[in-house]
Amino acid sequence: MKTNNVGPRATVYKVISVIILVILAFLFVFPLYWIVTGAFKPGADIYATKPVWWPSEWVMTNFDELLAKRSAPLWELHVPFSQWFTEKHEPLVFSAGPVVPAAFRWLINAVFMAAAAMGLTCITAAMAGYALAKKRFRGRAILFGLIICAMALPKQVILIPLLKEMNFLKFTDTLWAVIFPTVGWPFGVFLMKQFSESIPGEILEAARVDGSSEVRTFGTIVLPMVKPGIGALAIFTFINCWNDYFMQLIMLTSGANYTMPLGVATLQAETSINMGLLMAGAALAALPIIIVFLIFQKYFTQGITMGAVKG
Numbered sequence: 001m002k003t004n005n006v007g008p009r010a011t012v013y014k015v016i017s018v019i020i021l022v023i024l025a026f027l028f029v030f031p032l033y034w035i036v037t038g039a040f041k042p043g044a045d046i047y048a049t050k051p052v053w054w055p056s057e058w059v060m061t062n063f064d065e066l067l068a069k070r071s072a073p074l075w076e077l078h079v080p081f082s083q084w085f086t087e088k089h090e091p092l093v094f095s096a097g098p099v100v101p102a103a104f105r106w107l108i109n110a111v112f113m114a115a116a117a118m119g120l121t122c123i124t125a126a127m128a129g130y131a132l133a134k135k136r137f138r139g140r141a142i143l144f145g146l147i148i149c150a151m152a153l154p155k156q157v158i159l160i161p162l163l164k165e166m167n168f169l170k171f172t173d174t175l176w177a178v179i180f181p182t183v184g185w186p187f188g189v190f191l192m193k194q195f196s197e198s199i200p201g202e203i204l205e206a207a208r209v210d211g212s213s214e215v216r217t218f219g220t221i222v223l224p225m226v227k228p229g230i231g232a233l234a235i236f237t238f239i240n241c242w243n244d245y246f247m248q249l250i251m252l253t254s255g256a257n258y259t260m261p262l263g264v265a266t267l268q269a270e271t272s273i274n275m276g277l278l279m280a281g282a283a284l285a286a287l288p289i290i291i292v293f294l295i296f297q298k299y300f301t302q303g304i305t306m307g308a309v310k311g
Contacts, residue, residue, distance in 0.1 A: 032286065038279035039063065046275050062276035066284070069267050070102035072256050083170040091174070102255065102263060103284065110242060110259035111288050113175045117182040117241040118292075122230050124183055129192025130222050134204060144193070150186040155247060166251065177251035182241050188233050195229030196222065231296045238292050242285075260285040 038046060042059050045052040074097030082092040132144050155162070166177040199222060207217045223230070248262045258266065264281030 035279050035282045035286065038276070039283040041276065041279075043276060046279075062280035063284075065274070065277055066103050066264075066267075066280045067101035070255065070263075071099050072102040072105040073097050074100045074105060075108065076256065078174075081170070089170060102258075103260070103281070105256065106258050106260045106263035107284060107288075109175060109257060110261070110285070113178055113259060114238045114241045114288070114292075116175075117179045118234050118237045120179070120183045121185050121188050121237045122233055125185065125188030125192045125233060126196075126223065126226060126230060127218065128189045129194075130196045130199075130218060130226075132189070132193045133196035134199065134201070147186045147189050151190065155181070155244075159250065163250070172251065173253045173257055175252075175257060178241070178244065178247050181247065182237065182244070185237065185240070188237065191233055191236075192226060192229055195226040199225050231298070235293055235296050239289060242289060 037053075037055055039062050040058045040060070041052065041055040042057055042061065045056055076093050076096050078091035079094055083089045086092065132140060162181050163172075166172050166180075171177040171180070203221060204217060207221055212220075242259075243261070245261050245265075248259050249265075252258055252262060255263070255266070260281060264278060264285070267277065267281075
């Protein structure tokens, strides 16, 4: 009868692994801890010569200053494509919300921008990845090769064509100018193609024999099977769009369309360096990302695990 005895070497390895994981977790969590606690610190603690690890007094001064700087309508509903027909090429507003601190408007803009980009990217990438993985058509390999090559291109290289395209579509200084360039993310197509490869061809063939249309097959068979990949892609896309400060800076010019990172940066440029204001804005901006990760973490971990097994 065999017994599974854990040797001393395995025990040492396990202890060392746990220690390394704890150290890495601390290194990743500490910046968030420092930002959150710094947002509630008084100025004396923030600018102290020696680091103050815990606020001597919890204050709301930094958030009060952030919310008092500017004001803006909570929302603005524009007439779609109305900028094509106005003299100044500005959209017509048919509904505007109550006037609130501009930070709330910036937060809503950032959440809408990242959520819209996340949803559109997941849908288009899932369809493109499925077509490249399971459909046989002329030029498929060349098309996939071009997508791989596009992953190596930074946005700075294609900035001028993007600006011309958004200007032609009259999307300049709108959130759609940041959303649409993100929708065609090559990495998303590549990721969903890898997940679509694992779909058994027999299941798809059986669905065709039963008379299932392509739309129904994609919605009822393909999407449930690639759900972990969509969850991972959702987190990647949300964070990528949220943190894309460069595109937000280039495409958005009016204060009402600013996002939270861009709005806090403009406030900082108007006055001297205020670390408390920056930490308050960073803490407020980190909240949506944490919520999205908590929602999709189950699918994210499944997606990473499946990708590791495939690799």
